[in-house]
Amino acid sequence: MIRILFLEDEPTIQDVTAEYMKMKNYDVTCVKDAKEALYKIKNDKYDLAVLDINVPKGSGLDVLEYIKSSNSSTATIMLTALGDEETQIRAFNMNADDYVVKPFSPILLLKRIEAVLRRTINQNSEVLKKDGLFIKDDSYEVYYNNVSLKLTLSEFLLLQTLMKEPQRAFTREQLILRIFDDEYCGNDRIIDAHVKNIRKKLPKNYIKTVNGIGYQFNKEA
Template sequence: MRLAEAKQVKEMPYRVLFLEDDPTIREVLTEYMLVTGYQVITAERGDRALEFLKEQTFDLAVLDICVPGVNGFEVLKSIHESGKRTAVIMLTALEDEQTQVKAFNLYADDYVIKPVSPIILLKRMETILRRTTQNAADERGQEKGLILQEEAYCAFYGGEKLPLTLTEYLLLHRLWQEPNRVFTREQLILSIFNEDYIGNDRIIDAHVKNLRKKLPASCIKTIIGVGYQFDREAGGL
């Protein structure tokens, strides 16, 4: 697509940190971001990106993983540990499942595999920023209740992100989707692991126990002899 098409995206005064060591990709995508109205700071090394993060505030970071110095995962981890409200898109050529799961476990908001259309990347950025802006507004107006960001695989309670593993998130998400339904352990296993899991269905009990420790409210009810159910009232729905 032509660069002119990017101008159709609404101009927004968002600040973006773009970590990318490939000069061609960095130049092309930065130009698209600038034309669209973003304020962009670029870095080709992870340690330089960390310096920018200490000095400035960003609404969004677009991070390559394999860069000189500190890698993109370390930058992602630093953003999360800082407590800053910076959304993160991992933009990388690494497409294996293990790497993607690691990114989401470190609280990435999205994972985009290169090569990518600049227009598609811009739409991903727009979607995430729209969602995070709305979440910030929701948190200011409502300081209670459970909120799940389905595209980012993460959950918030009272405006605070919960430190869930991917399996814990998937379990919570399945129960949250149908709060009036009681799920058996077998149904939850199939929902989370499909047919890949081999073992005792009591593994679900262990995940529920860990999940309850991380949830500020008792959102998950045990239905004796059957399984588990999401409590709408406790979850603030």
């Protein structure tokens, strides 16, 4: 599941906007001041930070500066009631991914979030597939329409192998080597069991059986 840190000190805006985010199946952590936001960023991992600039105990720009200076992959969207060009330019000069001026529509913010996540997913994930299916190599997760499919590590590695080389049909033995290296001594039919479990978790049949060989990523799904 996509994780979002939401820094906003106005309770009504925070509550309403967070509910909209949760309706899109985002995992939202809400904080009310810059100090708490910095603590969360330093001690946990987020895909996106939505940061109000004018908050207590610092500024959203302080949080943005930390995210960028720490080489974090967390994307950023800045919120502020200040519509002046100088503040916007300052945020963009600090490499903010987007900027939304208050008052804003929660639905518009959701669209901005989707756009930013699409860009950052393309940059940070080695494999991206059509129809909302993509993998994140760094966190060993598979998502469909921003919802984690909860694959096991072996299932993830199997699907990752097939997605990386969609033109290739893999034998069971080849897949075992990709998943277990030389450590597995059991029956190669374990691959069939993993494929069966993956198919149950995927919204479409993205794994094709190749008779007499093994399995291949199904580009027609």
